[in-house]
Amino acid sequence: MQVVELESRDMDIRLDGKVAIVTGGSRGIGKAIAKVYADSGAQVMITSRNEDSCAATAEELGDSVAYMAGHIARDEDAERVIEATMDQFGRVDILVNNAATNPYAGKTINVDRARWDKTFETNLTAPMFWAQRVWNRWMKENGGAIVNISSVGGLSTNPILGVYDITKAAMIHLTKQLAAELAPGVRVNCLAPGLVKTDFAKVLWEDGKGDDVAKAYPLNRLGEPEDVAGAALFLAAETGRWITGQTWALEGGALVKFSDVS
Numbered sequence: 001m002q003v004v005e006l007e008s009r010d011m012d013i014r015l016d017g018k019v020a021i022v023t024g025g026s027r028g029i030g031k032a033i034a035k036v037y038a039d040s041g042a043q044v045m046i047t048s049r050n051e052d053s054c055a056a057t058a059e060e061l062g063d064s065v066a067y068m069a070g071h072i073a074r075d076e077d078a079e080r081v082i083e084a085t086m087d088q089f090g091r092v093d094i095l096v097n098n099a100a101t102n103p104y105a106g107k108t109i110n111v112d113r114a115r116w117d118k119t120f121e122t123n124l125t126a127p128m129f130w131a132q133r134v135w136n137r138w139m140k141e142n143g144g145a146i147v148n149i150s151s152v153g154g155l156s157t158n159p160i161l162g163v164y165d166i167t168k169a170a171m172i173h174l175t176k177q178l179a180a181e182l183a184p185g186v187r188v189n190c191l192a193p194g195l196v197k198t199d200f201a202k203v204l205w206e207d208g209k210g211d212d213v214a215k216a217y218p219l220n221r222l223g224e225p226e227d228v229a230g231a232a233l234f235l236a237a238e239t240g241r242w243i244t245g246q247t248w249a250l251e252g253g254a255l256v257k258f259s260d261v262s
């Protein structure tokens, strides 16, 4: 059997000629993904609710990044963003379902209907219908890759984040289901980060509160948005070509730490 030697240039992960949409691309993890995709040769459409912050991020990331503001859970906004991407770039090879919300903290059993519905609409229903739209508009005929951003919380239980975590657990199953349905043309994978230093999770890590969490992670630090972006690049690019339906936990080793219960 002939062994093909790997050269360093084979390890250079590229997205030249590809077009990606990153929801929630204006800051945090979405911004880091948009940056690494653009740096790897892709053209990128970012979207979030705040037009000014989208514009500022697009300007910072350079000419290959465009923006269109919108709310991910509004059908007309999703339609507008996808059509703008087609008009401007002519294709949608990669969708990153990244934007999410967490309006409720408390026991799941006590949640009110409005915040339950809002969490599900934004974190689960919206990503599902963004996937459906890009499938119908481009990927069904031309192939592509979808990367869903879940959470390590979707793999376990939590005293106050149960509602959010249930949506993220469902996203992991949505990933498997769509991966089975959309193969072989479209790969669907998922990332489940632990605590990452962004605005979204600030209440959990600001003022030194993250230090104990960091110590509990075998890799001894909290995540940075770029830690997630690297995996999102690997999965979307040719490097991920035989991977579909998978969820990668990116959590500094939290899931393998020694249990306190013996």
Ligand SMILES: NC(=O)c1ccc[n+]([C@@H]2O[C@H](COP(=O)([O-])OP(=O)(O)OC[C@H]3O[C@@H](n4cnc5c(N)ncnc54)[C@H](OP(=O)(O)O)[C@@H]3O)[C@@H](O)[C@H]2O)c1
Pocket: 023, 024, 025, 026, 027, 028, 029, 030, 047, 048, 049, 050, 051, 053, 070, 071, 072, 073, 097, 098, 099, 100, 101, 122, 149, 150, 151, 152, 192, 193, 194, 195, 196, 197, 198, 199, 200, 201
């Ligand atoms: N940070 C963590 O510790 C952590 C851990 C596990 C998983 N995650 C997941 O990682 C993803 C990104 O989180 P992040 O920490 O990077 O958050 P972030 O820094 O707060 O960024 C969230 C992004 O989503 C946008 N966004 C929020 N709601 C939106 C909506 N309804 N429609 C459109 N855009 C919306 C925000 O912009 P606008 O406000 O302008 O809309 C922003 O661009 C989320 O799915 C989150 O659940 C984060």
